[in-house]
Amino acid sequence: MVEPVATWKVEPGQYLNKSVLQGLLADSMPGSDAISSSIYLPPGAIEPFLRAASRDDQSWASHLTQANDSVLESATGIVGLQTGNQGWIIIPPFPVLEQITFPKWETAPLLQLLAAEYTIGVVLLRLGRFSVALYRGEKLVSSKTDARYVKGQHKKGGSSQKRFARIREGQIRLIYDKTCAAVRAQFEPVAKQIDYVVLGGESLTLNGFLRICPHMEQFQNRILGRRLNIRDPKRDTLEDVGHLLTQSRVYPITW
CATH class of the missing domain: 3.30.960 (Translation, Eukaryotic Peptide Chain Release Factor Subunit 1; Chain A)
Structure with missing residues (x-):
């Protein structure tokens, strides 16, 4: 090539x-x-x-x-x-x-x-912030964005580390639950009309979210394999995401 x-x-x-x-x-x-x-x-x-x-x-x-x-x-x-x-x-x-x-x-x-003009559900998730949005073609139809503080990694050992880990796990679960609730609110009213779902953000965080959110189960066969590299899920980002959804990867070849 x-x-x-x-x-x-x-x-x-x-x-x-x-x-x-x-x-x-x-x-x-x-x-x-x-x-x-x-x-x-x-x-x-x-x-x-x-x-x-x-x-x-x-x-x-x-x-x-x-x-x-x-x-x-x-x-x-x-x-x-x-x-x-x-x-x-x-x-x-x-x-x-x-x-x-x-x-x-x-x-x-x-x-x-x-x-x-596909109807596309988008879930953008990083620890601390999420956006759930619905698009028709490249046009943003509706969205929900929120932030929840999640503690960083703790390097010390002992009981303080265990206590810190429990707090952090609780904070992670909270943002998962908030994101899942947003998925329900944004996607379920039009669930039958959604053609595809696209995910973006941190892979480990997204994988954990998919395991615990029951409202994502009905869309499993519609989740596209590619993931958007979004560093900061927020309302301003969502306008650009519409254009990212229709991008193609291109490889030149010689015959």
């Missing part, structure tokens, strides 16, 4: 927002006489495709085999677009819905995916 198509300079794995990606695709569109191809693989279809690729698909299988793990393990599938000796592998923000290959440059399914 090296040079991008045309004059676009994209680093492997770079995140592009929706409008920038649409511009890249428009500028990369081949002429009518160019040799080109496209491939769409849903989540879970990449490994089976590599194992059983037909003769016509061998070129794509060869290029995907050389891709890094973040491509091969994509939780939303992949889109591959090739023209001449160059092209792109794209990890879209939302799952590819159908496995299909084209003997031409075909962006319609990807553009349709990017244009979809």
Whole structure:
């Protein structure tokens, strides 16, 4: 994976927002006489495709085999677009819905995916602060943000350390409970309409939260694997999160 198509300079794995990606695709569109191809693989279809690729698909299988793990393990599938000796592998923000290959440059399914106005629940959580929000497309519909003090780590031993640990555990549980209550208030009235849930913040904190919040159970099959790197969940952050939700990861390839 090296040079991008045309004059676009994209680093492997770079995140592009929706409008920038649409511009890249428009500028990369081949002429009518160019040799080109496209491939769409849903989540879970990449490994089976590599194992059983037909003769016509061998070129794509060869290029995907050389891709890094973040491509091969994509939780939303992949889109591959090739023209001449160059092209792109794209990890879209939302799952590819159908496995299909084209003997031409075909962006319609990807553009349709990017244009979809999905209803998305977002949970941002770090020890001390959380935000729970609902989006329609990139637009923030509603949200709840709060902060609760959580003591830092205690290095001394003895009974004081145990007492400190109990206090800290109680504070962590309190912010978990507050976040869970916000999930119930924000998500449950529209639970059937939520297409996907996206998490962000500290992984260990989020994993602990998922274990204790019963209101997240009904959304388990709708939680996307990617997690937003949000350092400070707060109301001002939520406006930017809407754009992050529709970002794609892009990898330039040579054919």
